[in-house]
Amino acid sequence: MFGKIRAWSQRRRMLVDVLWVTPLIALCAALATTYTQSPANAPVDLVGYLLLSTALLVPLFWRNSHPRSVFALVSLTSFGQWLAGVDAFPANSAVLVAMYAMASRCRFRWALAAGLVSELGIFLALSHWDTVSLGMFLSCSFFVIMIWLTGIYANTRQRYLEGLEERAERAERERDQQARMAAAAERARIARELHDVVAHNVSVIIVQADGASFAIDSDPDQARQAVHAISKTGREALAEMRRLVGVLRDDPAGTAPDAADYTPQPGLAQLEDLVRGSGLPVDLRVTGTPHELSEGEQLAVYRLVQEALTNTLKHGGPGARATVEMEYGMRELVVRVTDDGRGAAAPLSEGGHGLLGMRERVSMYGGAVQAAPRPGGGFEVLARLPVAA
Template identity: 65%
Template sequence: MFGRLRAWSRRHPRIVDALWLAPFLLISLVNILVIVDSGGSPWGGLNIGPWGFLGLGLVLTVPLLWLRKCPLTVFAIVSLTSFGQWLIGVQPLVFNVSVLIAMYGVASRCLLRWAVAALMVAELGLALSFGRITTDPEPGPFITTSVFVVTVWITGIYANTRRRYLESLEERAERAEHERDQQARLAAAAERTRIARELHDVVAHNVSVIIVQADGASYAINSNPEQARKAMETISVTGRQALAEMRRMVGVLRTDGGTEDYAPQPSLSQLGELMDHVRASGLPVDLRITGAVKELPGGEQLTVYRIIQEALTNTLKHGGPGSSAAVEMEYGSRELLLRVTDDGRGAAAPRSPDGHGLVGMRERVAMFGGSVEAVPRPGGGFQVTVRLPIGETGASRAA
C-alpha cells in the first residue's frame, strides 16, 4: 500500500504539494479575516483592505506549487514580496511563513552556497520584521525565532543530503543490475560459443567419416560388394551418432523449459570407442598411455577427448589414402602431454579456408592454462602436441 502511495506521489508531485499547502492556506485565510476585522495594520502603515490582503496572500503562496521544480525562483518571489510588504508597512501575516517553506526548498534541493544565501536572506527579513514590530530591547524573542529558522534550514540540508544519498544508491543499484545483465549476456555468448565449438567437432568428425566411407563404397560397389555394404553400415551408424549428438547439444539452447534428458558429454573413458570408430572409418590408429594415470576433471577430460577427435578427423580429411595415426598420452606429475601424429601428406595436404579446428583446440586448452602446437612433421605427416596442466596447477589456472 505504501509503495503504491509513494509511486502515485512521484507521478503527481503538483497535487501532493497542493494537499500539503491546503491547511496552510486555510490558517492564513483565517489570519486575514482576523486582521480585517480588527481594522487593518496596527503599525499605522498602509491599510490595503481585505482584497489586498487576499492578493498578497496568493502571491506568497501560489508560487510554492512550483517549489520542487524552481526552488530558487520561488524563494526570490516570496522574499521580494515580503520585502515589499515590509516597505509599505503591512504587518506580517501567516502567509509570510512561505519564506521559511521556500528556504527549506532551496536548502533541500540546491547547492550549499544557495542554501546559505537563502538562510541569510531569511534571517535578514526576520531582523527587519522584529525591528518594526517591537521596541523591546530584549533579544530573547528574536533569538528564539532565529533558532527556529536555522532549525528549518538544517532540516532542509539533511533532506538534501539524504536525497542525494538515496539517488546514489539507486544509481549504484541500476549500474549493478546493468552489469549483472551484461555479465549474463557475456556468459550466454560464451556458452553458445562453446556449444558451437562442440557442434563443429561433432559434425566435422562424423561428416568426414561419412565422406570417407561413401567414397570407399563408391569405389568398391562393383569389385567388392561386401566391403561396400560394410561402408554403408558405417555411414548409417555414424549418421545416427552425429544426429544424436547434435540433438543433445541443440537441446541445450532450448528456452521452453523442456525436461528432455540428453546424453552426458564424452570423457576419456570413451577413448576406446572413439578409436574403434576411427578404425572402422578406415584409419588405422594406435593408442598408447604412459605414466601414472590420474583422474581429470570433466572439463579437462572433454578437452582432451575433443582434441584427439579433431586431430584424427583432420587426418581422415587431409591425410590421404594409406595413412595411419598414433595417439600418445603421457601423464606427468603436473602436466599431461598429448601427441597425435600421422604419416599422411602433412604440409602438402590442402587446407580448408573456413576451418576452425585448430582455433577450437587452442581455445579449449587456453581455458586450462595449456598450450597447443600443430606442425607438419619432417618427411611427411602432421603432429599435434598439447601440454595440459593437471592436478592443483591445472585447477588453479582453470579457476
C-alpha cells in the same frame, strides 16, 4: 506501504504540493478579519490583505519544480511589503516554506543563500517593533535555522537514496550482463563441440564413401558394410547435431526461444539504422561503388561498426562524436570508425574482448583490423576487407 505512498506522491507531485500549502491558506483566511481589525498592525484593509496573501501563497504551488524562482518571488514580495510599512502577517511564512524547498532541492550554495536571506527578512520584520530584543531575534533565528537544517537533511537523504537506487540498478545490470556472458561462453563451447562432432563424422563418411566406391565392383560385401557404416554415422551425427542445436536454441531458463533469435542477421542494409540508434552523433559516409558481399562479410562489417561505436559510447566521454567511413575500392573494402572523444586516455576495462572479436571476424575473410589512438585526440578503428573481383 510507505513505498506506495512515495510512488503515488511522485506521480501526482502538483497535487501533493497543493495539499501541503492548503493548511497555510486556511490559516491566513481564518486570521484575515482578526489581523485587519487589530490596531497594533500597520493599516491595511481586508482586500489588500487578501491580495498580498495570494501573491505570497500561490507561488508555493510550484516550489518543488522551480524552487529558486519561487523563493525569489516570495522574498521580493515580502521586501516590498516591508518597504510599504506593512507589518508581517501569517502569509509571510511562505518565505520559510520556499527556503525549505531551496534547501531540500538545490545545491548547498543556493540553500545557504536562501537561509541568509530568510535571516535578513526576520531582522527586517522585527525592526518595525519597538519592543524587539536580542532574545526575540535569536529565538526567531533558531526557528529559521531548524527549518533550514531540516531541508538540508532532506536534500542529503534524497541524494543518498538516489545513489542507492543507482547502485542497485547498476548491480542488476552487471548481474544480467554476467549471466549473458556466461550463457554466451557456454554456447560458444557447445558450438565448438558441434563443430568437432560434424567434422569427425563427415570425415568418417567421406572415408567410408571412398572405400565403398573402390570396393563396389571387386568386393560387394565390403562396399555394403561401408554403406551401412555411412548410414549409421550419418544418423548419429544428425542426432548429435539436433541435440546440440536444441541446446543452443533454448534459453537457460528452459522457456521458449525469443522470436528475435530467428530473425535474419543484420547486414549493410541495417547499418544506417545502427548509426541512428547508436546514442551519439555519428556521420556515415560511403564512397565508391558498392560490391556484392556475402552475408557473413556484411555481418562482420556490421559487428565491427557496432563494437567501435559501443566503445566510443563507453569511453569517449560526454559530447563525443563519431564518423563511420566506408570506402569501396577495386580490391578491398576499407571501413574506418573515428571519434573525437577521450577513449585514448580512458582506463582499459578488464575482461574486454571487443577488439579481439573484431579481428577474428574480419580475419575469417582475409582482412585485418587496426585500432589505435589518433594523433590529434580520439580513437580510430581501421579495417581492410578484401573483396572478390
